[in-house]
Amino acid sequence: MIRNDISFVRNGCNLHCELLLPEEGRGPFPVVILSHGFNGCSEHSIPYAEIFLKHGIAAVIFDFIGGAMESKSGGRMEDMSVKTEEGDLLAVMEKVCSLPELDSKNLVLLGRSQGGLVSAMAAAGREDQVRGLILLYPAFNIPGDLKKMYPDPEKVPQRQEFLGAVVGRNYYDDAADLDVEKIQKSFRGPVLIIQGQKDPVVWPGTAEIAAGRYENCRLVRLPEAGHGFGGEDFEKAAEESVRLVLGSLNM
Numbered sequence: 001m002i003r004n005d006i007s008f009v010r011n012g013c014n015l016h017c018e019l020l021l022p023e024e025g026r027g028p029f030p031v032v033i034l035s036h037g038f039n040g041c042s043e044h045s046i047p048y049a050e051i052f053l054k055h056g057i058a059a060v061i062f063d064f065i066g067g068a069m070e071s072k073s074g075g076r077m078e079d080m081s082v083k084t085e086e087g088d089l090l091a092v093m094e095k096v097c098s099l100p101e102l103d104s105k106n107l108v109l110l111g112r113s114q115g116g117l118v119s120a121m122a123a124a125g126r127e128d129q130v131r132g133l134i135l136l137y138p139a140f141n142i143p144g145d146l147k148k149m150y151p152d153p154e155k156v157p158q159r160q161e162f163l164g165a166v167v168g169r170n171y172y173d174d175a176a177d178l179d180v181e182k183i184q185k186s187f188r189g190p191v192l193i194i195q196g197q198k199d200p201v202v203w204p205g206t207a208e209i210a211a212g213r214y215e216n217c218r219l220v221r222l223p224e225a226g227h228g229f230g231g232e233d234f235e236k237a238a239e240e241s242v243r244l245v246l247g248s249l250n251m
Helices: 042-054 082-097 114-123 142-149 169-176 180-185 204-213 231-248
Strands: 002-005 008-010 013-015 017-021 029-035 058-062 102-112 132-136 159-162 165-168 191-196 217-222
Touching: 008 082, 013 082, 017 042, 029 042, 029 082, 029 114, 029 231, 042 058, 042 102, 042 231, 058 082, 082 102, 082 114, 082 169, 102 114, 102 231, 114 132, 114 180, 132 231, 142 169, 159 169, 165 169, 180 204, 191 204, 191 231, 204 217, 217 231
Parallel strands: 029 058, 029 102, 102 132, 132 191, 191 217
Antiparallel strands: 002 017, 008 013, 017 058, 159 165
């Protein structure tokens, strides 16, 4: 694996970003941008990135600004929202498309949990830029869950604990008004959703609904998996992800 730091500054904050290239073959390489989940980091994406590299596919991993309590990127979690993360991802996409080692015409987005929701947001209406979309246990439930937590928007606190971290009022404001159905119907390229059927964070029915809304979607159900995949479930998810990427290439 060839690992290069391609970090840059966005809105006054450092956005930690790395380019991972196959050791064999010649570019420009097709590329997958991997987005981590809530309070996660780019290192969590390495296992999937390594699988792509074995198939001659480059990978870009990054830390969302304010995306975690401990992050290599700048910013605070109290300023983070799904919309700030969408902006980060779009900035990474722009950066990727400027790199000569990468084939910008063959770019796929992969997101896990909240990173899945953010990847779906970034892909909506951008089939000219995004060849395919891979969503692992995507948290399309976030807007609805937040509305259930705070039925009255006037009672949303300026700071709140959410999934073990502290977020600001804008986390609610930016997610609660999302039109998830519109986001899903606005991307017409190939989509892969992989969902654990024992996920305690993302209700499995969320994936079923999403799969029915996407025009070109394959839903893979993992009967024993929870929120995150290991062992045979990881191997299956990685295999299906590579299949989506190779099948969507415009060569």
